[in-house]
Amino acid sequence: MLSMDIIAEIRRRHLVSGESISAIARSLKLSRPTVRKHLHSTAKPVYARQQQPSPKLGEFQVTLQAWLNTEQHLPRAQRRTAQRLFEGLQIEGYRGAYDSVQRFVKQWKSVKNGPTTTQAFVPLVFAPGDACQFDWSHEHVEIDGVPQTIKVAHFRLAYSRQMFVAAYPRETQEMVFDAHNRAFAFFGGVPQRVIYDNLKAVVEAILVGKERRFNRRFMAMANHYLFEPVACTPASGWEKGQIENQVGNVREWLFTPMARFASFAALNDWLALRCRELSQREHPTERSQSIAEHFAREQPLLRAFSATFDGYLEQMLRASSTCLVRVDRNRYSVPAEWAGKAVSVRSTATEVLVVAEGAQIAEHARRFGRDQLICDPWHYLSVLEKKPGALRNGAPFVEWDLPAAIQQVRERLLKQPRGDRAFVELLLVAREVGLDALQVACELALECGVVNGSLVMNELRRLTAPARPVQLELPAQLQLRIEPLADCGRYEQLRSGQYVH
Template sequence: MESVSKIRLWILQEGRSIRSVARATGLSRNTIKKYLKDDNPPSYQRQAPPARHKLCDGFDTRLQELFEQDQKRPRRERRTAVRLYEQLVSEGYTGSYSPVQRFVRDLKRTDAGSGEAFIPLHFAAGDALQFDWSEERVVLGGVEQKVKVAHFRLCHSRKPFVVAYPGESQEMVLDAFVRALSFYGGVPRRVIIDNPKTMVTYVSRSKDRVFHPRFLALMNHYVMEPVACTPASGWEKGQVENQVQFLRGRLFVPMPAFDDLDGLNDWLRLPCEELANRAHPEYSARTIAEVFEDERAELRPLGRAFDGYVEKTVRVRSTCLVQYASNRYSVPSRFAGQHVSLRAYAGRIVLVSGQDVIAEHKRRFTRNVSYFEPWHYVPLLDRKPGALRNGAPFVDWQLPDGSLSSAMPR
């Protein structure tokens, strides 16, 4: 551009000849004449698209076939480009990942059409944590079932954390946050969330939020500011939205199988650490784990863990049972007919009278089942000894010889 301006200045203002300018610049006279006719700067135009490595030996056809098969599956079961690449490698493909990635990207663009534009977001270290739920399918104890997965992502370092639950009720939200902050070892200044009823009870026309009292208690305990996204604007927490899709293809396709939910969650913690060894998307010379170590210094100290339960007052039935979420749990017989406090945690049920814990059970997620502690009913056997034969609490109850007689009142 600068040389074109100089040539036009020499000839059009100073009156120099084309021949003398050609000698001074080393350019041909035809090139100089072209510059004189057109005052636009010269630009390079590619005559042909750049050469790229292509899928060969019919793998392009095979990849398109796999992609079309995935389009017929539910969205959460579709494979990522990485998974498709691994499938091709298992079938003999020896090329690199890049052609596969480009091919899949072009197929998705063809399928989806033009995309929507967004404004890039920036988060300082220790500033924000994003949260979202996803629904996945897993095999637990040999049975295929749905689970809800709580996703967390520190926005600056991109460090992920996930934990699975049978549902996404209030107590599971509270438990998920306690686990996530313990995993990160500190507290960010804000948390960016959607507007579920377990966290936001009301959204006004002016977009003001009324947060759920129990969720607000969690926020106050850790001194975090809750920030609810604008409805239908998931891009405001786009990092965790993208994480849901990425981890679905990475962890839940094909479906993982474990004995129980605890085994699944123990396993899910490992990829959270392994994925931190990937290059950070903004600071490519450093890993996510390295950036996280810097961000950890900006997090506030964790302090005492929040007691994440949901409490309600229930009446003890004459059968010494209280009900919660379609199941029944026993309490000591002396509390029959009284009102007690039931505290529901993500994994246990605690019954409280006054300041005393009177019973505790493992949380169950069946329907219409009674769970007994036989010792709760032993005092009643003094007046109803025949119940020992057919009483539901004593079915399959194995006791050492003489242990029951010693516990019976005299």
């Protein structure tokens, strides 16, 4: 049933302005019989339908209500949207429309939560290349078979609505740096401004009004990429409403049901691919074009950059007597010559780098568990040279993933007298020539059936011996014209004492 204001507009436009019934029907998206029906209606409608019937949903209402009652006790991030509930009902055999499910869910929520008030906002317009919005969200995924809560960095170009997301185990400053590096590489440039919440990795202090004291290390990144950081008013999410909406959409599109991947690298590769695929959706304000088409116009207006920001957090630590430094409750090894000395540890989103005297002395893949020991066995080789017995029970060597042939030779040598020292001598040579050469030497020794340190060392030396020089061809001027002849008789004269000078 049409409302009285629509009926009044139909009558005014036809009877006063003289518009045709077809023009009014096209303008108001009504059928011509409906327009014709209300041309002579002046009284208030007697009937106004209070509830939309849903005959096809009827038998599924019990199932839908049971799902809603169950999921209301779950965290908000794990509850299904009306669209997901509709898809679930289709699996159960429902053949009705989505609108019926949406109305049922809305009515159920209004009964549970009571009436809500709608807050008014001002629509915002952004120029191409002007602004990008940033935010974090918490999502639930399964990484390498382990369910866990991860942090997802969200970026959204305000003009084109092109988005980028990347997943991390934590929400720390080095993750913020890495996320910006990935996002700007994905966009192919840098916007003029980036809009943030007042997260600690960005803002150190909130001053009067819009004044902020930004983190110095964060400002180093902003100066590197030459963008202006803008911090929102506290508790005013509407100032970056696009990214607030994106968080909910991405949770529905990408993390429901739970995503499962072998590693964060595999997850992030998939997220980047899905961001490109989702850019084919229609633009929210100019529906005749896609997000990708708008981004194609915006991308040339982004500021190009030549190098990514070296986003690490640095701290000075002293290596222990066991050649370890502690970072985030985990221990990482350094070369033995730096035991007991101060070193600089640089933590990125994916690596732990150790620097001393201006040179990098160690590099490890970063771990995010607790009480883990991450050792490079080569760091302890100089200790083994003096204490070869540590080869049997030393933590860096017990779980050393050596090639099969080298492992077999090691096991055999350790059963022989002074075999540990013999194997250490092989490792000292392998440090210079590489494990590949030692592996071949061990394979040759195993083929012979006789395994001892001398035999393997001989094979290793033979494999790594420098190539013999190419025989030189002398020019004709240096060649002897009369070559000396050997005279064995002179040796007999020496023996008989008859040789005369």
